[in-house]
Amino acid sequence: MTEGQKELTALIVDNDSKVAYSLATILGLRGVKSTHVLTTAEALELLKRETYDFVFTNFRQEPNGIAVYEAARAKGIESRITTAQVEDELLSQAQSVAGKHLIRKPYPIQLIFTVIDDYRQRKPQS
Numbered sequence: 001m002t003e004g005q006k007e008l009t010a011l012i013v014d015n016d017s018k019v020a021y022s023l024a025t026i027l028g029l030r031g032v033k034s035t036h037v038l039t040t041a042e043a044l045e046l047l048k049r050e051t052y053d054f055v056f057t058n059f060r061q062e063p064n065g066i067a068v069y070e071a072a073r074a075k076g077i078e079s080r081i082t083t084a085q086v087e088d089e090l091l092s093q094a095q096s097v098a099g100k101h102l103i104r105k106p107y108p109i110q111l112i113f114t115v116i117d118d119y120r121q122r123k124p125q126s
Contacts, residue, residue, distance in 0.1 A: 006123075008032045008116065010054040013043040013061055013068050014082070019105065023056060023082075026109055030116045043068045052077055053119065056103070059083040059094045066097050078119050082107075 010032050014020040017036070024034035032054065037043050040061050047055075047068070055072035057065045059081045072079040081098040083091070084105040094102055103111065 008053040008119070009051075010034045010056060011043060011046060011050075011052045011072075012036045013038075013040065013055070013057040013065065015039070015058065015061060019058075023107055023112075026107055026112050027054075027116070030113055032116060040064055040068055044071055047071050047075065047077075051075070053123075054115070055079040056082055059098075059102075060090075069098065069101075078115070080115065 008031065010024075010027050012020045012023050012034050014023070014036070015038050017038070020036040024036060027034050035046070035050075035052075037046065040057075040063055043055075043057065044067065052072070055068065055077050057068040057072075057079070059065050060083065061068065065081060069079050069081050080101050080103050081094055082103045082105055083094045
């Protein structure tokens with residue numbers, strides 16, 4: 001983050017704290033402050049009260065990671081579905097929902113940096 005740039009925030013929704021920590025670390029390298037929750041219910045409640053620049057939600061999040069993705073997108077939040085799925089049917093389902101907004105695990109650092117950098121270029125600085 002350079003001087004004059006607004007601090008960006010992200011909500012990470014993943015029931016695996018170690019995976020969430022790794023994503024938070026990657027985001028932090030680009031100056032993004034992260035909040036992590038373990039459940040869809042927590043995420044949906046936070047989305048009612050808080051505003052984030054990004055939401056990263058696990059596709060297989062119980063009970064429904066897609067609900068978090070859709071709620072965030074409805075609020076205009078830059079959102080991504082993450083997955084470690086390799087089964088063709090489940091991967092196809094994730095791709096049909098998220099399309100280019102699907103990020104496969106392990107996290108591709110350069111892709112995440114690109115998401116953040118592109119967002120910064122599109123958004124006016126506050």
